[in-house]
Amino acid sequence: MSTAVSPDLRRIWRGVRFPLAILLLIVLVALGIVLSRGSQTSGELEPGSYEPRGSHALAHLLEQEGVQVQPVHTIAEARQAADGGTLLVTSPDLVPGNGLTELRRRVAHLVLVAPGPSSLVQTVPSVSAAGKGEVGTLQPECTVGAAVSAGTATLGGVHYRTTDPKARSCYRDGGLPTFVQVADRSGTVTVVGTGVALTNDRIADEGNAAFGMRLLGDHRKLVWYVPSTEDPALAGEKRPFFDLIPPGWRYGALTAGIAAVLFALWRARRLGPVVREPLPVVVRSAETAEGRARLYRRGGASGHAGETLREAARERLRTRLGLPRDAGPPAVVETVSARTGRAPAQVGAALYGPPPADEAALVRLADELDVVEREVERS
DSSP: OOOOOOOOOOHHHHHEEEEHHHHHHHHHHHHHHHHHOOOOOOOOOOOOSSSSOOOOHHHHHHHHTOOOOEEEEEEHHHHHHHHHSSEEEGGGGSSTTTTTHHHHHHEEEEEEEEHHHHHHHHHHHTTEEEEEEEEEEEOOEEEEEOHHOSSEEEOSEEEEOOOOOOOOEEEEETEEEEEEOOOOEEEEEESOOOGGGGGGTTSSSHHHHHHHHHOSSSEEEEEOOOOOOOGGGGGGGGGOHHHHHHHHHHHHHHHHHHHHHHHHHOOOOOOOOOOOOOSSSOOOOHHHHHHHHHHHHHTTTTHHHHOOOOHHHHHHHHHHOOOOOOOOOOHHHHHHHHHHHOOOHHHHHHHHHOSSSSSHHHHHHHHHHHHHHHHHOOO
């Protein structure tokens, strides 16, 4: 008679089919949405990104005004595309080598977003970074076309100083400009302390849209350069992580490691005496012997089992005959032979003979040892 209490497959299916249908519907809808959107780019100030920090909205507005927007991500693509017009570099400090120097000579207007000292040296040595501030709504206070068209805009970030008396500084924060434009014979360079005004989530705030369109739309061609860390040109500049660690840190790490090893050796737990603990259950000796016998049989250890039987028999015989625990084979064989009347060779073969070759020989050995022990008891 069956005593199963678990539900059968039909009942299980009835219980889970509705949740599975909902889960399948969710997966299909999500898959449809992903496929319908097609392949999209992502990243900060990326002209093809619809993310809040992307710049698809501004790129689309510029294209509607007739500006040809060409996104590039490597220095090789930037060199090939830069031929007059405007070049926007969203992360100047990631441009490999002295690439900015060459790119400035190739375009009429170079726009740099939050450039660092090395980028400024390559493009406009008269401008230097002067710390950072908060991003917020700032007044232009200058006559640059983009600033006049936009009015208030979301700027700030990196502050700059300039030693060029002809440079035009705008959107001051704490007395320092966050927008600097320098023009010379080779073209115009504009430095902006942050690119927040160009992102999708802030393009509609203040005068950000007018600011971005006027700044980047002064020529019919705009090369939008978003430097990538995967640029093959950066391969020669990459160094192993170990080389980037200062020597002092390496020495400190080595010293700390040695100290940790010494501390571990000092506090290491030494092996003490064996502590006996009561077993959680009581196991009968017969069950233990039977379990060990099964292990011997499974491993084909007839010889080992036979030696175990002989050692146990010899120990019992020494006790019954009054022999010391360290009594050797000659003494044991001679004493047992004298008590039982058996020949010494027969007793020696039973107690110290070769190991049994198979299970049948093991059974015969066990019977022979039992006979010897009984004869000793009767004598």
